[in-house]
Every structure is written in structure tokens, then in C-alpha cells.
Amino acid sequence: MSELIKQIAYCIERGKVNKMSPFPNDMKEQPGTDELTKQAIEEGIGPDVILEACNDGMQKVGDKFGRNEVFVPELLMAAKAMNAVMEHLKPFFAAGNLKVKGKFVLGTVAGDLHDIGKNLVSMVVEGNGWQVIDLGVDVKTEKFISAVKENPGCAVGLSALLTTTMANMEKTVSAIREECPSVKIIVGGAPVTMNSAKRMGADGYSPDPQGAVTFLNQSVSIG
Amino acid sequence: MINSAAIRVGNGTPVFNVKIDVNNLKISIKDVCSRMSNGTQSLDAHFYEIINEIFAHLSEKCRIRAGYVICPADFNLTSNRKSKVGNIHFNMGKIVTSQLKNAVQMAVFACTIGPDMENWSRHSMEQDNPAESYLIDRTASVLTEKAVDYLHEYIGGEMAKQNLLITNRYSPGYCDWPVSDQHLLFSLFPHNFCGIRLNASALMHPIKSVSGVIGIGPDVEFKEYMCNRCRIKECTYRRKHVKNTNTIIRGIAL
CATH class of the missing domain: 1.10.1240.10 (Methionine synthase domain)
Structure with a gap:
């Protein structure tokens, strides 16, 4: 170097x-x-x-x-x-001299308006060569599913800050799984833990943005 | 100075609007930075400059509105753990109900610092100043908590004049009390109380707002929060109240 x-x-x-x-x-x-x-x-x-x-x-x-x-x-x-x-x-x-590693659909789940952490993830993931499709905050499940269908091969990141919105996160993970079984999903946010991520059926969890990059680089086929 | 003025709404319920001056909340840099240090090093000077700049604009950016209504309370409906405040039946759950069961009245409160701080934070992010945006948001969160602390203390003082005691405050979404009850809680307020409105997900706008209840009566008491009895194991407040931990609560939504 x-x-x-x-x-x-x-x-x-x-x-x-x-x-x-x-x-x-x-x-x-x-x-x-x-x-x-x-x-x-x-x-x-x-x-x-x-x-x-x-x-x-x-x-x-x-x-x-x-x-x-x-x-x-x-x-x-x-x-x-x-x-x-x-x-x-x-x-x-x-x-075309540099290619994006893949697409990452990201959003804060329904019922939650917090976006600082999500924005941080967005910036770091994008800086690592991924195209981020940021859906914003208070994102309903249907919007996540539409975005996944419009971006074949993408991965999904769900964010929540409120304890109460973790239930919405779980519902969103299940619904995406049902509609798009092969998509990789990572979850994060202050109340989320590895155990809760596993319980809701997510593929990954990270307490920090760099962990999201590692997850994407390791779990999603780069094409 | 804090003062209040009571008005009566259509159904005769007295509504108290409490004036809170942001300068009386005495926010400090230490308050804002409490989650940004490991205790062995201080933040870069640049961030202190940003925080001081934010503090210089608080009088202009914080429009605190706070108030409460006093409603009769009935907790003798324990068969299905529902409670009655005013004419509304709540599903507060076991923990909150157990803490409020001796209350004969309830102060149902709301408090907001208004929308300007969150708009400022959003604008700052759009201007590619993410650290400033974060520090504005963090300052706004601290101010909101301080304003509610002040309101809580004020209600306690008012009740003390009547030889009544108060409990901790409880909010929908915490201690197993479903956030959906927020709509019921707001039905006890006059329309557009404190300028706060709810969205379909029961979230408040402005975001930097708090609502909840405080029990009142001759036999109620202020207690430690009972996080060990709550089934929500990942709650931010549980982590906050757990003692002897070195965990830093980052307070960010990833």
C-alpha cells in the first residue's frame, strides 16, 4: 500500500x-x-x-x-x-471501471421515525462500494417487499430504535421471507440483540455499521 | 419560572397547561455527552464547539409545551388487569397496574419541545453535516427528558399542596404497556393538546414528545423501576437501569 x-x-x-x-x-x-x-x-x-x-x-x-x-x-x-x-x-x-458490489435496501421499520443510525449505516455501506436504496423511516412492510422485488439479488437492512417497534421488525422479516425466501436480511438498532435477531428469523445482526458491511461482503453474492 | 393555568374543557375535566422555560432546564455539555465517552478521554474540541453553538440557539429552537389533566382512576378491575382512567379502559399490563393500583386519581400528561429541533437536525443532515445533526438530535432528546422531569416534579409539588403523593411516570410502549393505548390516552386530552398529534402507528409528532400517566393518592409511592419483571428483555431502559454494567447505550437506530 x-x-x-x-x-x-x-x-x-x-x-x-x-x-x-x-x-x-x-x-x-x-x-x-x-x-x-x-x-x-x-x-x-x-x-x-x-x-x-x-x-x-x-x-x-x-x-x-x-x-x-x-x-x-x-x-x-x-x-x-x-x-x-x-x-x-x-x-x-x-x-464501469468500478462496479458496485450489490444492492442494499435499507429502512427504519413501520412505527419508528429514527434515522440517524440508519443514515450512518447507509453512508458506511455505500462507501464500501454497495448501492444503497434508502427507503427512509416508518417504512411499511409492503414497501420493503416492493423494493426487494424491484431489485433482484439485493440484501435488506431493517432498523429500529424503539423497543415497541421490534414487533413490527419481526413481522417485516417474516413477510419478506414469505415473499422472497432467498433474500438476505440483517437487522440492527439499540434494542436489537443477536438473540432477538435469530428469534425473528433474520440472517444477520450487527451493533455497528461496519458489521453490516462485513455481513454484506460475506453473505451476499457479489455480481 | 414555572407556572400553570387551568382551563376546563367541554366535559368539565380541568386541563393544566404548564409553562416551562428552556433556560430553567439547565442542560449541560456533560448531559449531551454522557453517552459519548468511555470516561478516559474527552471528545474532540470541534464537537464541544458544535454543542456550544447548539446551546446558543435553544431559546429560539425549543418551544416547550406541557400539560396534564387530572382524571379519576379505578384499579379494582383486576380480573382482566384492565384499569379505568376517566371513562377509558386501558390495558396497562401487570407491571404498570401493580405500581398504580393504590392511585385514586391520575395525572395524564404530555410534553413536547416542538418540531424545530428535529427540523434543524434534519436540515443539518441534508447539508452534509451528520455529526452536527446527531448532536442536535441528542441535545433535543436530553431536553425532552429534562422537560418531562420538570413537569413530573411540578405535578408532585401541586399534589403535595393537597397532601397527596405521586408515583413514577409510565408511558404506553414501556413496561409491557402496549403503545397502541396511546390513542386512548390522547382521547383524554382536548384536541391538539400541546400541539402533539399521533400517526397511525401511535407515534407522536413532534418526535421529541413524551406522554404518560402519573398515579396520585394518599397511599401511592415512588419506587424503583421494575425492569426485572418486564418480559421485554431488550428494552433500552432495562439496559439503562441495570447496575454494575460498563455497557454504553449507544442510542442509535442501526
Whole structure:
């Protein structure tokens, strides 16, 4: 891995977006992912290599999050730094030089209006090369099923923050299973645990966005 | 200062509107950051700057509205564990019913900080400022809880003047009380009470709102929450009330 690529990965890990960004405090005035990615492209570094830097940086900050060494604000800044990279990579996706790994239908289940965690997952998953179809919040089961049918081969992510909406999550998982048995489903949110995920018949559970990426990379065939 | 004014609605039930000034809630950076630290390191200075900027706008962005109605309560209908508040039968479940059974009256309350904070948070996310969006949302959640704490304390003070005691507060959706009862609870309020409305899923708009009941009577008491008796094992509040744990409640919807 070249020094420049390592720098991009480090900026993602630290959430350094660009030179103007005041965050993090100890990297003020230093270039961020925006400038470094532009430089990498100009130097002819392949977009696939740059994408790997995204994975590396997000993996590291995700691990820190799992160890309670960083918290939601830092993770959001990391995702923003990664999105700055993705802006530069968009033309490569459009030209077919980079291919999305697959499609991920994501939404907060019916009866729940919380979206910060879902948005965080969306940003991180998208930054790892997946196309995210974000259905928003308070999403009814029928809308999830329609989206799955419109996007063959996709995976589904369901989010809930309220204890009371976990019942809706379970109903949605069952209904998707019935209509589309082969689709992979991952669930998450503050009240959700591995046990409750298993009980409701989901294929995966993750307490953090990076876990959703790992699930997708391992469970969904990339085509 | 807090004060209240009682009005009577069509059926004669007194309705109390309680004025709460956001400046009296005394929110601190520590309150907002309580779930963002492992105790050994502080947040980056950038986040403190954002929080201070948010605090500077609270008077303008928080429009707290709070109030309650006092209804007669009857918990002697234990055969099917239903309770009666005013003329409404609730299905509060075993835990809430057991905590409120000695109540002779019920303060049915609602409180909101209004829609501006959630709109600000959403706008911030749309402007690609996710950390600021999160910190606005977090501040709004803390303020909502503080406003309800204040309302709870106010009701306790009013009842004390009549030599009456109060219980903990309970809300549909918690302690095994179905969230669908929210519609019944709101039927005890005048139309558009505190500017809060319910959607089909029984969720409140503005989002940063709380509703519930507080038992009143000469023989009720304030108790520890009984999370160990609730069948909802994954409840956020159960995790919060479990002692001797190092688990950080992240409070995010993944």
C-alpha cells in the first residue's frame, strides 16, 4: 500500500474530510480525503486501490467504535470523510471501471421515525462500494417487499430504535421471507440483540455499521 | 419560572397547561455527552464547539409545551388487569397496574419541545453535516427528558399542596404497556393538546414528545423501576437501569 493510500485510509479513520475542516483538532490545516483522493487519481492510482483504502479506514474506525474508543460523532465524521472519497470515484462507477458490489435496501421499520443510525449505516455501506436504496423511516412492510422485488439479488437492512417497534421488525422479516425466501436480511438498532435477531428469523445482526458491511461482503453474492 | 393555568374543557375535566422555560432546564455539555465517552478521554474540541453553538440557539429552537389533566382512576378491575382512567379502559399490563393500583386519581400528561429541533437536525443532515445533526438530535432528546422531569416534579409539588403523593411516570410502549393505548390516552386530552398529534402507528409528532400517566393518592409511592419483571428483555431502559454494567447505550437506530 503506497504512502498516499495509507494517508487516505488514515484520514477516513480520523474523519478528516478536507484541509478546511476543523476536525480533528490535531489535524487542522492538513489535507483530508478530498485533496488526497484527487492527488491519488492524478498520480494514476487505480480507483479499486483507493476503494480498498476506504474499506481499511472504515474497518479501523469501526473496530474502535466496537471497543468504545470512539463514539457516534467520530464515526459520522469518518463516514463523511469516506463520502468525500466516493465523490471522486463516482465517474469511475459511471464509466464501469468500478462496479458496485450489490444492492442494499435499507429502512427504519413501520412505527419508528429514527434515522440517524440508519443514515450512518447507509453512508458506511455505500462507501464500501454497495448501492444503497434508502427507503427512509416508518417504512411499511409492503414497501420493503416492493423494493426487494424491484431489485433482484439485493440484501435488506431493517432498523429500529424503539423497543415497541421490534414487533413490527419481526413481522417485516417474516413477510419478506414469505415473499422472497432467498433474500438476505440483517437487522440492527439499540434494542436489537443477536438473540432477538435469530428469534425473528433474520440472517444477520450487527451493533455497528461496519458489521453490516462485513455481513454484506460475506453473505451476499457479489455480481 | 414555572407556572400553570387551568382551563376546563367541554366535559368539565380541568386541563393544566404548564409553562416551562428552556433556560430553567439547565442542560449541560456533560448531559449531551454522557453517552459519548468511555470516561478516559474527552471528545474532540470541534464537537464541544458544535454543542456550544447548539446551546446558543435553544431559546429560539425549543418551544416547550406541557400539560396534564387530572382524571379519576379505578384499579379494582383486576380480573382482566384492565384499569379505568376517566371513562377509558386501558390495558396497562401487570407491571404498570401493580405500581398504580393504590392511585385514586391520575395525572395524564404530555410534553413536547416542538418540531424545530428535529427540523434543524434534519436540515443539518441534508447539508452534509451528520455529526452536527446527531448532536442536535441528542441535545433535543436530553431536553425532552429534562422537560418531562420538570413537569413530573411540578405535578408532585401541586399534589403535595393537597397532601397527596405521586408515583413514577409510565408511558404506553414501556413496561409491557402496549403503545397502541396511546390513542386512548390522547382521547383524554382536548384536541391538539400541546400541539402533539399521533400517526397511525401511535407515534407522536413532534418526535421529541413524551406522554404518560402519573398515579396520585394518599397511599401511592415512588419506587424503583421494575425492569426485572418486564418480559421485554431488550428494552433500552432495562439496559439503562441495570447496575454494575460498563455497557454504553449507544442510542442509535442501526
